[in-house]
Amino acid sequence: MSSNKHSxxxxxxxxAHLLGLxxxxxxxxxxxxxxxDPEVEAHLRELELTIEDxxxxxxxxxxxxxKDVILRRINETEIKKWExxxxxxxxxSESGKHRSANSDYLDVAVSNTHIQVHKNWxxxxxxxxxxxxxxxxxGLYYYFKSSSQQEEIVRLKAQIGQTAPLPRP
Amino acid sequence: xxxVDKHPTTQEISRQLDPVTLYDRYGSMAYGIILRIIPExxxxxxxxxxxxxxxxxxxxxxVSAHSAGDIIRLARTNALAAKATLNTPTPPTPTPVANDxxxxxxxxxxxxxxxTPEAFSDNLHLSRSTVLKSIxxxxxxxxxx
Numbered sequence: 001m002s003s004n005k006h007s008x009x010x011x012x013x014x015x016a017h018l019l020g021l022x023x024x025x026x027x028x029x030x031x032x033x034x035x036x037d038p039e040v041e042a043h044l045r046e047l048e049l050t051i052e053d054x055x056x057x058x059x060x061x062x063x064x065x066x067k068d069v070i071l072r073r074i075n076e077t078e079i080k081k082w083e084x085x086x087x088x089x090x091x092x093s094e095s096g097k098h099r100s101a102n103s104d105y106l107d108v109a110v111s112n113t114h115i116q117v118h119k120n121w122x123x124x125x126x127x128x129x130x131x132x133x134x135x136x137x138x139g140l141y142y143y144f145k146s147s148s149q150q151e152e153i154v155r156l157k158a159q160i161g162q163t164a165p166l167p168r169p
Numbered sequence: 170x171x172x173v174d175k176h177p178t179t180q181e182i183s184r185q186l187d188p189v190t191l192y193d194r195y196g197s198m199a200y201g202i203i204l205r206i207i208p209e210x211x212x213x214x215x216x217x218x219x220x221x222x223x224x225x226x227x228x229x230x231x232v233s234a235h236s237a238g239d240i241i242r243l244a245r246t247n248a249l250a251a252k253a254t255l256n257t258p259t260p261p262t263p264t265p266v267a268n269d270x271x272x273x274x275x276x277x278x279x280x281x282x283x284x285t286p287e288a289f290s291d292n293l294h295l296s297r298s299t300v301l302k303s304i305x306x307x308x309x310x311x312x313x314x
Contacts, residue, residue: 012301015308020242021279021286021301050312052198052237059197060204066214067192073222074188 005039014044018051191229192221195237199244205281206248207255216251220244249283272307275300 016022017030033040199220203213220226220243229239270293278284279300290297 010302010305011298012303012305015304016286016301018238018241019280019304020245021304047308048238050308051241054308054311055198055202055237055241058205059201061197062200062214062217066200066217067189067196069218070192070221071189073218077222 005037008033009040009043014040014047015051018044018048188221188226191226191236191240195240196221198237199240202241202244203248205277206245206283207252212251212255213248216244216248219251220247223247245280252283270295270303272303272310275303276307279304 013022013026013030017027022030030040034044196217200213200217203216203220204210207213207216223243225243226240229236229243275289279286279289286297286300289295290300
């Protein structure tokens with residue numbers, strides 16, 4: 001390790017960077033070094049673990065209720081995001097009549113003439129269709145049967161009228 | 170050494186972490202950092218809630234690794250911002266604590282009190298490189314101890 005690199009690694013720049021205490025120029029300089037020198041990168045990761053361990057050792061468990069509050073806040077934020085989706089260029093160009101293609105909402109405009117019903121209605125429709133055919137056939141059967149019986153009655157009456165004896169004078 | 174074994178290192182963190190998982194892993198660490206800066210538990214808890222419900226944390230969940238470092242910086246930044254709104258904003262003017270410019274004190278003033286290395290070096294008549302070197306010495310001491 002060159003003396004220049006050693007002095008850089010021990011200068012405190014890396015620690016200051018990990019703690020967010022460096023200036024823009026220092027950050028750029030460090031980023032260039034990280035891109036070109038794997039040793040600096042490894043040293044930085046080692047320092048990161050040291051700093052993480054230090055703060056973990058000094059950690060304080062928060063009250064358990066805090067987690068519930070965070071969960072509620074996250075859920076509220078998610079709900080707000082759903083209720084107020086960010087307008088896009090496409091959406092605004094059409095005067096807000098339609099949602100954008102990337103929107104989570106479905107386009108339910110009346111261009112579709114079909115309706116959707118519950119699948120149980122299929123069985124019901126088939127049963128109604130079969131029953132209607134049965135009643136139609138029965139209706140026709142009894143209609144023709146009734147007609148033929150009427151003709152038979154008329155015929156029998158005529159026959160009785162012909163065969164009956166004439167009254168005596 | 171308390172709780173060290175319970176916490177995974179940054180390398181062990183998977184790519185897709187939601188804020189709640191991050192809270193489970195680093196909530197105690199973040200709360201400890203916030204309490205160092207704001208010793209009032211109620212305010213510190215508010216900052217903690219704001220931190221883990223913030224969009225910044227959600228952006229971290231898409232980052233591959235080094236979440237601990239990011240959370241340390243975010244916790245510090247948010248706590249210092251909250252502290253600034255609580256107190257009358259005054260420019261940071263560090264004063265020597267009984268002429269104690271030990272690395273630990275320098276680190277504490279920089280990290281917990283929100284002093285910039287520049288303000289620190291100007292007011293205490295120390296070079297910036299000396300201030301940064303103190304941070305290195307502090308962590309070197311922690312590693313060796």
